[in-house]
Amino acid sequence: MKNIIYKALIAILFLSGSTTAFGQSTTEKVPITGMVQDTEGEVLANASVAIYDEAEENILTGVVSNPDGNFTVEMEPGQYVIEVSFLAYNSYKSEIEVEPGQPLDLGTIELAAEQSELDEVVVEGQRSYMEMNFDSRSFNVQDDVTSLGGSALDVLDNVPSITTDFEGNVSLRGNQGVQILINGRPSNLVRNGTDALSSIPSSMIEEVKIITNPSARYSADGTGGIIDIILVDDAELGFNGSVRGNAGYPQDYGLGANLNYQRSKVNWFLNTQVEYESEPESGSTFQSFSGDTTYAYQELIDTDETEKEANINFGADIYLPADQLLTLSTRINLEDQTEDRNLNYTDYDPTNDEVYRDVFDNWGVVQRTTRDVLEEQRESDFDVRAQYEKTFKENNDHKLVADFDYEFGEEDGRTNFEQFVEQGTGNEVRQRTNAGEIYREARLDIDYEQPLGESAKMEAGLRFNYDWQDNDYTVEEFQNGNWVRTPENIGAADNFIYLENVNAAYAIFNGELKPFTYQLGIRAENTNIESELDQSGTTSSQSYTDFFPSVFLSYTINELNSLQASYSRRISRPWSGQLLPFTEIENERNREIGNPDLKPEFGNSFELGYLRYWETGSVLTSLYYRYRTQVIEDIETTEIIGGQSVNIEQPINLASEDAWGVEFSADQELFDGLQLSGSLNIYQSNREGQFQGVLYTSETETFSSRIRVRWQFLDSWNFQSYISFRGAQNTTQGRRAGRSFVGTGLSKELLDGKANVSINVRDLFNSRNSDREIIEPNYYRNSQYSWSSRAFRLNFRYNFGGE
Secondary structure, three states: OHHHHHHHHHHHHHHHOOOOOOOOOOOOOEEEEEEEEEOOOOEOOOOEEEEEOOOOOOEEEEEEOOOOOEEEEEEOOEEEEEEEEOOOEOOEEEEEEEEOOEOEEEEEEEEOEOEEEEOOEEEEOOOOOEEEOOOOEEEEOOOOHHHOOOEHHHHHOOOOOEEEOOOOOEEEOOEOOEEEEEOOEOOHHHOOOOHHHHHOEHHHEEEEEEEOOOOOOOOOEOOOEEEEEEEOOOOOOEEEEEEEEEEEEOOEEEEEEEEEEEEOOEEEEEEEEEEEEEEEEEEEEEEEEEOOOEEEEEEEEEEEEEEEEEEEEEEEEEEEOOOEEEEEEEEEEEEEEEEEEEEEEEEEEOOOOOOOOOOOOOOEEEEEEEEEEEEEEEEEEEEEEEEEEEEOOOOOOOEEEEEEEEEEEEEEEEEEEEEEEEEOOOOOEEEEEEEEEEEEEEEEEEEEEEEEOOOEEEEEEEEEEEEEEEEEEEEEEEEOOEEEEOOOOOOOOEEEEEEEEEEEEEEEEEEEEOOEEEEEEEEEEEEEEEEEEOOOOOEEEEEEEEEEEEEEEEEEEEOOEEEEEEEEEEEEOOOHHHHOOOEEOOOOOEEEEOOOOOOOEEEEEEEEEEEEEEOOEEEEEEEEEEEEEEEEEEEEEEEEEOOEEEEEEEEEEEEEEEEEEEEEEEEEEEEOOEEEEEEEEEEEEEEEEEEOOEEEEEEEEEEEEEEEEEEEEOOOEEEEEEEEEEOOEEOOOEEEOOEEEEEEEEEEEEOOOOEEEEEEEEOOOOOOOEEEEEEEOOEEEEEEEEOOOOEEEEEEEEEEEOO
8 A cells, every 4th residue: 555655656756847947037027817717607727828929820938727717927018819728618819919017917718618510510518527626626417327316325426536325424535524515505404414415316416526625715524525516507598497307216206397587687596306216225134242141143124215305495696786696595395204124133042152253054043033113204494595795896706705594494203113023932022212303503604705916815704603403202112001111221212402503714815926826724613512411411511612724735837737735624523413312222133322422523634636637638646644533433332231132333432543545536538429537546544542441443455446438429329337446444343345336327318409318227236235344352243235226217307498
């Protein structure tokens, strides 16, 4: 591993050594400035700016635009031709005159996406699937045929550097401490972990942005970095929109629409989606224990999960005088979910007092037990938002943005358990749980940007965030014809109230010292947390203030080669599901309990990147190192409850971690219409910590990789396919096996490009499974789970309207 990283570093240094010498002229020169963006207002970093002589026979000099799209080039007085170009965009060319002592500001230069003509049919050039900048990588997933009809989790599972698992956890470069944003802001869709991302249809997502080393502009939450999900915005003049539908196997149906109506100074928008999904899940567990007693058992799980969901997002963009924009919107999300699980336990009598890793044929069966679980859950979420933006006329980069968001909702769940002994001795058991949550969250962001001179900019902002939750939980058992509360060792009933208040302020300065550009930032966050268990009277509180600096330094070698070094300090606060001190009893042998005393993780991240462009592609090579403290990890222990051994899983602040690695991301057009992209992340992670007097350590070397091919052929056909790999990994208590899976899709445009029909297959070889081991001196457990079988989807979309 160290040799691989060392060789990669040598390669970067070798490539960076190919710089050309910079000469100096004693002749007085005049600065020429401008900013490059696309027709949608997005800045284009690393756009090439070339200055020709008046006859356009020779290139006299050239630069590239900085991360903010700005450029400056100095020329002696005279007549010239300037050309601005960027991959996959039409070039801009214009004659200019430079006069002595008079700086020339060309203002904003817009580049349009390339177009080509085939037999008089105009085909718009598509954006590259992967667009790379130093502070982020953007993946244009709106045309991702392989995830159509799915959810945001399906989309993320196709994006390089990101991995997901059957519990809904999302990791970035192997780190689960990730902050997920929706349109650049936090959302209640991910307030209780990431499983709720399944409620965002893939067709609503335009772009996924990965920020591995965020600046002070962003909330410091997330030691692993930021994943920003950008939703579709199809606003055009007049009435326009699209309708879509999908059907799949296993059962997967959806209908949705995006509607816009823009006239004069107001754009009305409406996005809605209804879905029905039912899919099977299955798993198995083998467990062996040898201590005061010796036992072994096998568990088989079959689950049918059914989900009904409806959401609507309605609002308006109001264009006010003096370059002001006010956006008002509201969102409603309703969800009804049912899980019908069947668990079958077989208890064995091992022949010897030792820990086993599999069942032997000569073992006797002590007991066979069936446990039926029916879980019903309803959830409703509401969001009201107002965003104000003021752009000052003298410069589009001079602006003020204020964003207020109020979110509220509730969740109710009921679970019934029935347990029967099929073979051996034992009593029938009937249990039930009731859980409820009410939450309120208010957030206000104020951001201000102002250019300072020709090549500098100042940014500053404030955030006020208030989060309140009220959770109820009861566990009952049917005894002697009555439902009664269970003892605490089975599941304590209580009411948990949680309050979190995070206020923040930040300042950033961007500057340029040719050929370097730099950014210095600092963010201060004050956190106050209070929690209380009503019935037990247990309270907890935390209050702390921390500072989070960020530093970025970029060196432009030439218009095709650049280097950047960056540093940031981050925090990962535990989410509410990790804090709830209630015991999940749906699985009699394995229980989960939260930890209200969890403290946040802290991380320091260093990164060195080399970005190389050429005519038909690009590659980004990144070396990174991350150090984390108070790392949160789920630890399993064994307890005897009611004469039976039960595994207890609880999150704790276990360890410190050193992690380092090298990542390659590349995008290459092989020939017209055929594009190949891929990524490879090789990293090592070392953890060490203690819990209850036991030392837990892990040293793992592993990798993750994705390869994607996109082929546009004939007039309107689009074929896409990908393969994803993730290597095996050691954990502090055992090992997680590697996995690979394949997805593919084919689409066809109809009705002069207004309609699109596609078919895709997820997990083509049915290999997207989880395989984990817990290996302890007196305890072994192997769990295998398949949470998404092979799935087929047929999708249709129709676009209409517009002027």
